[in-house]
Amino acid sequence: MQSAKPATSQSPTRAGAPPPLAVRLVLGLYGLAWRALLPGLKRNERLAEGWGQRTLAEGLPSQADLLIHAASGGEAYLAWELLRHLPDLLPAGAAPLRVLVTTFTSQGLGVLTQARDDLAPRLALEPAYFPFDLPGNMATFLGALRPRAVVLLETELWPGLLAACRQQGVPALVLNGRMTDNSLRGYGWLPWLWRALAPARVLAVSAEDAARFGQVFGAGRVGLMPNIKFDRLRFDHLRFDAEPETRTARPEFAELLPAGAPFLILGSVRKEEEADVLKIVQGLLAARPRAVLGLFPRHMRRVCVWERTLREAGLGFVLRSENRRAEPGQVIIWDMFGELSGAFSLARAAFLGGSLADLGGQNFLEPLAHGVTAVTGPSWSNFAWVGREIFDTGLVRRAPDWRGVLAELSALAAEPPDPAQVRATAQAYALSRRGGAEAACQAVAERLISA
Template identity: 30%
Template sequence: MGRTLYSILLTLLLPVLVLRLWIKGRKSPAYRARWSERMGYSQRQRPSGSLVWFHTVSVGETIAAAPLIEAVMADERVSRVLITTTTPTGSDRVKALFGDRVEHVYCPWDTPGCVKRFLRRWEPTIAVMMETELWPNLIAGLELRCVPTILANARLSEKSAQGYAKLPRITKPMLSSFEAILAQHHNDAQRFIALGAATEKVHKVGSVKFDIQITPAQRSAAEALKHQFGDRFVWIAASTHRGEDEQILEAHAALRQAVPNALLVLVPRHPERFDQVAQLCHQLGPTVRRSSAELPQDDTAVYVGDTMGEMMVMFGACSAALVGGSLIEHGGHNVLEPAVWGIPVLSGPHVHNFEAICQEMQTAGALMIVPNSTELSTSLVRLATDAIECKAQGEAAAAFLETKRGALAAQLAHILALL
């Protein structure tokens, strides 16, 4: 299939995309707002001067890209930055991190018309796509307008690479359009090259996620929350998805058999699941929701993190962390966020979104892979009852992170070289 057929099919599917947003809006009303932006329209005017556009998709990519965006904004040659996302939660994160210091709209759907309207409105000086944002018409539109485009913090799982390999007439021209592909890992770089990217344009520079920093405000808030939790073993299950919560609660029940006052901080990935997960937790034992501002008591079994933008704070208040999206075949989430706090990091076996990082962490003894709830509870009991091992696992995670820093400077240099 070529890009022409792809464009026709996607244009015909636009009513389905709108219907999908409407359906998702039942649980998350924000999906029913700002539809015009997804069609490429905007009431906002392009600011004068150079405009660097970052597309960060959702929450995780936005948080990871934040230090890079801040560094770009600090360059005197950059007049303004535009950040696009595709989800309301990603949009909320942009507003929380940057406020009115940046321009922000939703990314347009990848039809020729939507892309043309968007690019005609914003006319970016440089475009930076984060991680795996490969949209054929968007990339082609940027090339047509001679806008240098970088795929930053680029990653590509083996599964995704196999999918792109089935569409060579779309994939090869798209990858050839990038000025540079800044791969997180050697394996990612090789997959991009195998799909048609020019070898000289693919650079293995590491992940900017390694350059994560704890702010003074986050450290202070974490200490305050840790004080509220009291002197007991507290572990967090972060960014969980449907199908994981039951396994996590089962493991926590087993943990409490050995450590009766253990507390679970359970943070669902998506806000529309907050109420459902809270109801599920009540079946295990006394449950407190963070949004209620109620303090956890000595008998509280589960603390539901049902607020946005506080994940880093919650990591800092806990003794160990399980990163969700990995007990089911979702592909996992960022295992480096808890590592920076120097606490033991656990993950399920399904980590294809962070395959290289997880493999390296596991080899370094900085990540514990638990295939099921039984193994999860066994590992948690060991960490809760062996302070020496718990400390060693946390130190290994922090040490691994420190050895990998530096990708931010390398990626920044590639971006600024295009100004």
Template identity: 30%
Template sequence: MFRPVNRSIYTLIYYLALPLIFFRMWWRSLKDSRYRQRWLERLAFYPADSFDNNKPAIVFHAVSVGEVHAAVPLIRACQLALPEWTFTLTTTTVTGSARVKEIFGDSVQHCYMPYDSPGAVKRFLRAIKPEILVIMETELWPNLLFYSKQRSCKLLLLNARLSKKSFLNYQKYASLTAKMLLSFDAVAAQFEQDALHFRQLGLPEKTLHTSGTMKFDQEIDQQQLDAGLAMKQELQRPILVAGSTREGEEEKVLAAFDILLKVLPELLLILVPRHPDRFTDVAKLLISRGYHIVRRSRGEKVSSDKQILLGDSLGEMQFYYASADLAFVGGSLVDTGCQNIIEPAVLGVPVLTGPSLFNFQAVSELLLESGAMQVVANEKELAEKLRLLFQDKALRQSMAEAASATVAKNRGATEKQKQLILQAIHSDQ
């Protein structure tokens, strides 16, 4: 249903919702104390001299860890091309913030993107004074876009994707969505289906580009790769990684694991929950079911009697996937949409998922067509597919080669989107 909402009505609703937003932050801080830190940044109150205003400024916004990782090669390419510019990378989540500091150190400025109230947005823009604002994937905030444009800031939406579910949600607020999209100087959609959705929401053709996804260009952390391969070599046992699992999904993975243990008693499961605030709950689940586990966060050794390594650490997905013979990607056996299926494929690891793929629909089609990925309907089918693959080394190798080939074939989006940024900078010169 179409719901006519303009920015003023949106802002009023947003102000009314702020107490709930603050409550949610407080609630999350009970499990993760980092949510109690740097609250003033969420309202764009910063200490004096927090930002370098002596150079032209470009801001990249990446909501969380996945978007940060996708932005890394683009930001580094732009830093080489624009050495005279100041770079700021904002995030929304605390995990995204932690990864920014780990990856970039002091080579970029960092703060949280403030809440989308007019006052906070204006303070943010006055503090950083961006000439270019790059939003990764699809984070459309009406006040951020309106006041950025009011300051003559160039706006780019890069690595943009719009699933059918998101498209239908934005379509409910067609008038407000169209105005937001019209504010962009360039939009780089990942795939043609994404581009079609943007067109249907009112994005002009002259603004729209289709460039592929930068996640195929993600950098490989050599240290993590080497550590994962070393662990695999040391353990000399079959390894299944279940990465980025969601609430209610671990039980399904464990059901498949129990079936597999009957034919592969030496199998090691590396279980990596998607959200850090669930690490403790998942550990309790595993212990309550009698599994012999080790926790990555405690630096415990994976001895031969251990059945499960709980990946309760941040920023180590490449380490986990590098050690794997096979990877199951979470979010797909529950109806939340699968997580990043490119992560294991980049490392040449065969991929399995459940049927919920709307987050990576186009990418999943590429991997399925090439033979790099298989989809299962439920935990029983997952167990059967895994059994067949663990017993068929040639098929695993074929899937691994297909994964590497698909990744290589689809690289290059980063360069295309870097050029869009340079064009935006030089368009007024």
């Protein structure tokens, strides 16, 4: 494989850029910091799993055509979607593509293991933990792997890996790129370093994200693509020909609700917004005394806090784990993890937390798949890739504060939109924005073919 040389205008040695010695010095200090951290990291239960792969103690990987890094479960699904279509763009009769896909988490590894079984025999996928980003180790890792291209999904910018790609002439692509303002400020500390390590190409999911990447790496390297997450949205597996009480809900959930009582969800509530959510709870039960509220703390350790809070406020509640039917005007504190999706099917409306405080918001798309209108607070930067147009459709209602959330939920409790229409509109919105997987595959295929 021939080394790909960057254009003179983009070279780290161009006029005004720091000399290579400065880059090597920073990378050396970065590697020392990693080595100082390793003893503590080994005591971390999550990181101890796969320690041999993370440190290369188990040996080096076999050669592969392509390396993809997917940080966790969400990015692993994006990698799966990308790889599902990639073989179609490669020359006919070519040998199966060899792909190593790395991740940080056991959840991501589980997703990639499923993907391996799904994608065989069209390509040979090997899931593994991502090595710690020590520059020396990463150079050894990439040298053994000898990929024709490296793909980083969303915002996985690791100096050691990017440096190894530059040194070994391997084109690095950032696909489905996203960057927050907070991340941009962090990269601003050493702008010359990031210009020196810049990937060959960045395809971002919005103009705002592209502008941020452009500030870090230079606008000439950055383009736009649809978000692969739209390709993954599936609404057709849900049934809406049944009554709201039965559509895709787990049977035991319906037993928790009194007949005819409006059920409203306050989902993924974060610690920082609990005071505002309490005001919403009080306001809803005053305006809709027959309603039942499902309160889903984002973290289970907050359940005991909510018990105390509701008790002190004089509000009735039951715990989901008690399997007792709630009375009209009560709150069900959902103290069992992983059941929010199933509960959406019974709701007339759902508020998604992390949005009243400046936390970026939680996933307001999932209720739509169940035909349920979503309400979010003012903070939704985590899902800006969906596009502001989603508010124009009425699928998601954005409120400026807790009073606005209260008003929206109260109105939806009285007159919820038809679930079938909500789902159909959501499906049409997603279909009109698909194509991210195809764009990503095209970018990868061009690099593989030209290498």
